[in-house]
Amino acid sequence: MSDTQNRLDGAPIGSFVALGDSFTEGLGDETSEGELVGWADRLADRLAHHSPGPLRYANLAVRGRLIDEIIDEQIPRAVELAPDLVSLCAGGNDILRLGSSVDRITDRFEEAVTELSAAAGTVLVFTGFDPRGTPVLRHLRGKIATYTAHIHAIAERHGCPVVDLWSMASIQQPLAWSDDRLHLSSEGHRQVALRAAEVLGLAPERDTSTAGALRGPANRQAERLADLKWAKEHFLPWLGQHLMGKDTHATQEPKRPELLPL
Numbered sequence: 001m002s003d004t005q006n007r008l009d010g011a012p013i014g015s016f017v018a019l020g021d022s023f024t025e026g027l028g029d030e031t032s033e034g035e036l037v038g039w040a041d042r043l044a045d046r047l048a049h050h051s052p053g054p055l056r057y058a059n060l061a062v063r064g065r066l067i068d069e070i071i072d073e074q075i076p077r078a079v080e081l082a083p084d085l086v087s088l089c090a091g092g093n094d095i096l097r098l099g100s101s102v103d104r105i106t107d108r109f110e111e112a113v114t115e116l117s118a119a120a121g122t123v124l125v126f127t128g129f130d131p132r133g134t135p136v137l138r139h140l141r142g143k144i145a146t147y148t149a150h151i152h153a154i155a156e157r158h159g160c161p162v163v164d165l166w167s168m169a170s171i172q173q174p175l176a177w178s179d180d181r182l183h184l185s186s187e188g189h190r191q192v193a194l195r196a197a198e199v200l201g202l203a204p205e206r207d208t209s210t211a212g213a214l215r216g217p218a219n220r221q222a223e224r225l226a227d228l229k230w231a232k233e234h235f236l237p238w239l240g241q242h243l244m245g246k247d248t249h250a251t252q253e254p255k256r257p258e259l260l261p262l
Helices: 003-010 039-048 067-081 102-117 137-158 186-199 220-243
Strands: 015-019 056-059 085-088 122-126 256-261
Touching: 015 039, 015 067, 039 056, 039 085, 039 186, 067 102, 085 102, 102 122, 102 137, 122 137
Parallel strands: 015 056, 015 085, 085 122
Antiparallel strands: 056 256
């Protein structure tokens, strides 16, 4: 049994606060009514079945947030709430910015982990995704890999469990991603929730999805056409806003700002 399992078995999770950006908010995992779900909501639901009482859950994530904004806006609130478990995924939007410094982002991430570790029972952290299958973004693979290595080192220094998104084969399949290829689909969020629960020491659920068997023989011409369509419809509009410094989500509020029973 791992150290993480021992720690969680000795201190059941009664409260959970999720911090971050669109990944943690759940963008890409919408219900038929248009409400966001996401891996954090799915994990909270799983934790509720193992909580000694009603699980209290807050999700302070806001799409588009940079790591400095997460530290300034979300971490003080998380420290105030002092949950049994807090999750932190941050830095992805910073990494995508031209000229951003991995070392600076890493330093800020460790500052956040240090502050959270003093207030929360367990701090769950996430690495970056492997963008090898995404046009254009694959050129940032070395930068994201460096950041991922730093996340592992920070987690080891502070005793944090890690969800290693980089190594997850189940989210390297097209079904795991939304049409914009920037956000996970419902299946992708489901896979991340399963992995996070496993990292936290919960017994793994039987996964009956076919996500790992969906990629057929490569059709290079079809892939190139799909890549061009994606660049025109999704990436170039995003890049234009990015380069002009526009924040289309400046007024977005946290999806679940209070620590309330699930």
